Amino acid sequence: MGSVGAKEVPVLLSPEGLRIDGRRLDELRPLRIQAGPLHQADGSAFVEWGANKVMAAVYGPREVHPRHLQQNNKAIIQCKYNMAAFSVDERKRPGLDRRSQEISKVIAEAFESVVFAEEFPRTSIDVYIEVLQANAGTRCAGVVAASVALADAGIPMVDLVPSVAVGKIAGQIALDLKKEEDNFGEADLPMALVPQSGRLVLMQMEGHMTPEELSRALDLGVVGCKSIYEKMKQALRDRYTVDAVAPGAA
């Protein structure tokens, strides 16, 4: 990011109202979700969202590893968000940093409020999110992937958790920022929604918005989440249905 070297701010919004990749303000990047690509994990999902590629794996409920973390009345949810060294254009130093710790924490807390953790006392549900390629909005892609992976792992929860970032570019509220829009825009607001209850389980903001812009951004984000939600459900259906050729075909 800092090393991009681009001193000039790109034109984020054309006079026709198109963004640098040709989208309108309320359009998502292309999203493809695959449920269950990994076999060793209890549940998994792979998400390609614009230029983001994110893999999530879920283990558990299983024995809690550092024993003292065990809770007698419920499962704990442990999340590890990690960016691969090759996920960005300049090599990222591998391992934990402040940013990935923060993201791990907010994602774990988002899932704590949807998973029925009381059903599995003294256990741990471990969520691993690996960002293979990053292009802004990786925490949202991570939440989407992790949520599909949790469902694939058969973990009881209130609902799937779609997530998207809304932002402000060239003075306008825009859905699902890509890298240049995130870097040169005025604000970025990642959020995650529980469609069943309408509750937000993750919301962060960087930059500036007026209260009125914020409420418009949230409305736009909710609309985006709804369409992501449908794709998440479809990914799970595809994983668990058999092609119609089934009987008879040798």
Next chain:
Amino acid sequence: MSQGLRPGPGTYRVGGKVYASVLGLLSPKPPFLQVIPLSGRYLPKPEDVVIGTVTDCQGTFWLLDIGAPRWAPLHMTGTPWNVEIGETEKFLRVRDSVIVRVENLDPTGRIGVTMLGDGLGKLEGGTIVTVSPARIPRVVGRGGSMIDTITRHTGAQVAVGQNGRVWINGSPDAILRASEALRLIEEQGQRRGLTERVESYLVSTSSSNDRGPETASRESAHRDAPPHHVPPVGPADERIDPDSVGPGTDEY
């Protein structure tokens, strides 16, 4: 997501509506609405026969990984051996596998297992293949038909745990073909006519084998078993829980 019935397993209720909490097949069992999970870890039920692997040896008990959310303690009094306190490792060591029965579950999630009973004991030799616990009814087949097919055509000795672990013993070729049959079941578990499919696979591969499938009876299975013969793990059909061969798994 429908109304009128009361929430059963795999569901929850908010504001008079019942929602699914797990990914699975909807199965109304009035007055309850339940969702049969299609995935997930093994959730133990009393009387299930399961295959476990020792993960820890303590003074008076072993801890077994049975694929459940928690490790299951096997107390030394639950074995056919006369174990002295502190000598558990003389009987079972870490990585040994056993076939045990779930005895009791308590609300804290603790799983009590026993090795006392027919067909239970330490597993020696053979291979353990893991399939999804949701597929076990298909692995066993209606009235044990699938297991019969596999043992008949391969000559392997097979023991099925409700936790999705299947122990196979026999000649290397028998083990290979039986595991391949299990992989077929795992991949195509929702399709109809699966027993026939598995049978035709086994027949088609038996040419590499000297004995024809018709002559490979259950007796030959025992003859073929390597010298370290295993306790009383018989043809697995005795262990079929009729309830586990439910209609819900036959969807699609």
